[in-house]
Amino acid sequence: MKILQDLNVDLHTHSTASDGSLSPSQLVLRAIEHEVDILALTDHDTVSGIAEGLEEAKGTGLTFIPGIEISTMWGGSCIHVVGLDIGFNNPKLKEALLQIQKGRFQRAERINSALIKAGLPSMLERALSISGGKGQIGRVHFARAMVQENICENVRDVFSSYLVKGKPGYVEHYWPSLKNVVSLILEANGLPVIAHPARYKLSYDLLTYMFDEFVSFGGVGIEVATGSHSSADIDRFKNVSIEYDLKASRGSDFHSPSESRYDVGRAPYSPDCLLPIWASLDVRG
Template sequence: MPDAPSPLALNADLHCHSVVSDGTLTPEELAARAAGNGVQLWALTDHDEVGGQHRAAAAAHAQGMRYLTGVEISVTFCEQTVHIVGLGFDADDAAMTQGLYDTRGGRGKRAQEMAEQLARVGIHGAYEGALKFVGNPELISRTHFARFLVERGHCRDTSEVFRKYLTEGKPGYVPHRWATLKDAVHWIRGAGGMAVIAHPGRYAFSANEEYALFTEFKGHGGEGVEVVTGSHSPAEFIEYADKAREYGLAASRGSDFHSPDESHCDLGRLPPLPNGLQPVWELLADRIR
């Protein structure tokens, strides 16, 4: 008999966004795209919002895919925004739903301040313009402002917008204090799920700060880290595979897909996890639907 395929080879995409947060496709459109690209196990991980979960699960099953519930929670850590992905939780858990609602609460005021800063450099109507790209007004974000600035011709693409306007020290950047690392991990675990550090290669941490992130995350009960993700380079796949082994964390894989026109990587188009890792989906086998 032929050997069973390695669980590392499973085409799992456990990080992407729909119009429920800052993506441009509906959960149903994402499911169809994922299935068309050969995804076998899928999770929708909208920012600070689980309102699309039941739609996503139904769409996944209609496309013949297995599904894990998902969310990406914004956290303030060492004065930076860090994202924690939750997988395999109860999407109707009251404590998580309330915590996410509270986290979303500051986005509207922040968006108004961003628009005021942009107006000072001659870009008017940014708040109203950004709202045109928002599926859920509670989740207005920098990405929506970036799409407006591209539409108006201020920049060629959203990457240029972030370089010129929406990062620290530039007009339009307004920091926001999100949930704590402890909050995010405890909401996820309390709802029966697994907490995963999202795209760790994106954070501009010193070695000591990254050590603090990983050790505190694990101390709160975090169990996984994204190793293969759309914003990691091949060298970072190796680096964070080593981190997963060092800290005894399971490894996750996800494109962080937002839009066909904006994303680094399409759904389901990532390489497999490196050898010698435990995939998160092995630990979540009883929560896959």
């Protein structure tokens, strides 16, 4: 029998319910193929893929954890918070997500206008078709649309040329506050986890202040080993995990076999000295 640290867990993945390229069922099957023990589906701002994932995982030996990744605002920066083991039918959570999804479509309209202003053709309809609906449209859907239109060679090129801050297709957007999102996840009986902290480019003082507040709001975890973290990042956030007594999470941040740095279940492992957050999950199946 495997001990906790030896389990192959992937607690940060995406499906076609948000901006992934595999359906929830396909994601579960890929996780099984990669010998994942515990899988969390954490689509952006939606729980619509969870029921399908749960059904596909039944009787397979894979433990499927309902999750979500919610965009928040803190100190003028967009911070992502993963909610693990959430009650995905919680009415308050569903209502809040509906409002976030309305904001996503409004942002998409502004992105499209900005791209048109930069001399590009309208990408909104194609991006909507790729996303599957107004509520889940995001920058990656515009990026895939622009690759299909041969504007750029790949998704990374689209982001670096058009969709990141300072580029012509970038627009500001204001998400719910970090405090409100942590409260929302707790309301749904979930575990709030700061996602990929190395991506935020915060100064040491701001990072310290953010984690001070996150813990005071009720946050319990941090992604130490994740798809975008280098070995130096893992070591750095190992120390943050220890300093703040935060449980360590591991996740690939998988979106697509062709676009993601790490495949499902293939992210680096968390350091053995840390308390894994999957010790706190309901893994009874």
